Amino acid sequence: MAGSFWCLVEDDRQGNPKKVMAEVLGEAGRLASQAGGQAEAVWLTDKATEAGIKQLGEWGAKRVLLLENPAFAPYRGEVWAPVLAELCLKESPQAFFGAVTARQREAMARLAARLGAGLSADSTALALEDGTLVATRPVYAGKLLSKMTWAKMPWLATLRPNVFKPADSQQGAVAPVEKPAVTLPAAVMSLVERREDSSTGLPELAEAEIIVSGGRGLKGPENFAILESLAKAIGAAVGASRAAVDAGWRPHRFQIGQTGRTVSPKLYLGFGISGAIQHLAGMRTSKVICAINKDPEAPIFKIADYGIVGDLFEVAPLLEQEFKKLLEK
Numbered sequence: 001m002a003g004s005f006w007c008l009v010e011d012d013r014q015g016n017p018k019k020v021m022a023e024v025l026g027e028a029g030r031l032a033s034q035a036g037g038q039a040e041a042v043w044l045t046d047k048a049t050e051a052g053i054k055q056l057g058e059w060g061a062k063r064v065l066l067l068e069n070p071a072f073a074p075y076r077g078e079v080w081a082p083v084l085a086e087l088c089l090k091e092s093p094q095a096f097f098g099a100v101t102a103r104q105r106e107a108m109a110r111l112a113a114r115l116g117a118g119l120s121a122d123s124t125a126l127a128l129e130d131g132t133l134v135a136t137r138p139v140y141a142g143k144l145l146s147k148m149t150w151a152k153m154p155w156l157a158t159l160r161p162n163v164f165k166p167a168d169s170q171q172g173a174v175a176p177v178e179k180p181a182v183t184l185p186a187a188v189m190s191l192v193e194r195r196e197d198s199s200t201g202l203p204e205l206a207e208a209e210i211i212v213s214g215g216r217g218l219k220g221p222e223n224f225a226i227l228e229s230l231a232k233a234i235g236a237a238v239g240a241s242r243a244a245v246d247a248g249w250r251p252h253r254f255q256i257g258q259t260g261r262t263v264s265p266k267l268y269l270g271f272g273i274s275g276a277i278q279h280l281a282g283m284r285t286s287k288v289i290c291a292i293n294k295d296p297e298a299p300i301f302k303i304a305d306y307g308i309v310g311d312l313f314e315v316a317p318l319l320e321q322e323f324k325k326l327l328e329k
């Protein structure tokens with residue numbers, strides 16, 4: 001429907017939309033109200049919950065298109081993309097947004113290819129100019145910002161987490177649910193899935209408001225315990241530079257940078273990270289950057305809002321103590 005700004009729901013596989021959906025729906029709602037349309041949620045899942053549907057309504061979805069089928073979990077691009085394309089062709093949304101998460105990055109790219117439509121991946125700003133959507137996205141490892149627009153609808157975009165203002169929760173708002181019929185593609189891949197609980201008990205990197213990140217300066221995997229302790233005290237996620245990941249000190253999913261995750265927390269604390277351009281590509285849009293490095297010439301200080309020249313092994317425990325004192329007040 002013209003005027004429909006769709007948002008692909010990212011859920012936690014327990015029937016709850018993730019927090020990043022507040023941002024995607026908030027931005028879709030803002031643009032839709034300017035365009036005289038409405039934000040709507042498209043949820044492909046094996047398990048929706050009433051609470052999840054209620055949450056989408058409170059975050060501003062005016063309609064939830066719910067496709068509930070065991071075939072949708074775990075995520076498989078070759079199942080999701082044709083279904084999303086069929087829905088788009090039936091309903092002609094004006095825009096379709098996702099979040100920059102592993103599955104949505106892939107799903108939206110596959111969808112764009114199927115529709116022959118343009119995709120602004122990893123967008124950091126969206127605006128309507130003369131009735132057309134204009135997206136801003138960083139290129140060349142964040143050194144330049146490119147602006148792009150679309151030759152045809154739907155306008156497809158993925159939105160970088162922690163950049164867009166989350167929707168204000170509208171308590172009691174209810175989104176009607178529709179369950180459109182779609183053709184499920186025959187499975188072309190059989191999937192052997194092994195699931196391991198790899199949770200660290202700390203927030204996820206992509207969603208965290210504070211990230212404590214470590215690099216080669218940590219000198220060994222055992223020293224990440226220092227950062228984990230600090231992270232626990234302030235509710236932060238722990239990230240790493242590629243040097244730390246390549247050395248086998250942290251799994252790749254914690255890597256921040258051009259070939260890792262792109263993050264944009266409210267506060268980024270970098271310990272023993274030099275600030276190579278490829279690392280900056282993944283964190284330079286953080287709201288406040290604080291670097292801790294014993295080398296005053298380290299390039300990370302050029303983009304840091306706050307810098308501490310010192311030995312991280314002394315500074316990290318001191319910071320933890322001080323944060324704890326503040327939090328106890």
Ligand SMILES: Cc1cc2nc3c(=O)[nH]c(=O)nc-3n(C[C@H](O)[C@H](O)[C@H](O)COP(=O)(O)OP(=O)(O)OC[C@H]3O[C@@H](n4cnc5c(N)ncnc54)[C@H](O)[C@@H]3O)c2cc1C
Nearest residue numbers: 215216217241242243257258259260272273274279294312
């Ligand atoms: C194609 C490509 C893609 C890449 N992608 C990524 C990516 O996604 N993410 C990424 O991070 N890198 C990436 N890199 C690698 C990048 O170029 C750097 O090599 C890497 O970021 C360096 O990691 P580092 O800062 O931890 O290590 P180093 O550059 O070795 O820096 C270590 C820092 O720790 C400081 N230090 C040492 N001891 C202490 C101490 N006790 N206290 C305080 N400070 C201390 C040092 O002064 C130094 O500044 C990529 C490279 C290429 C070519």
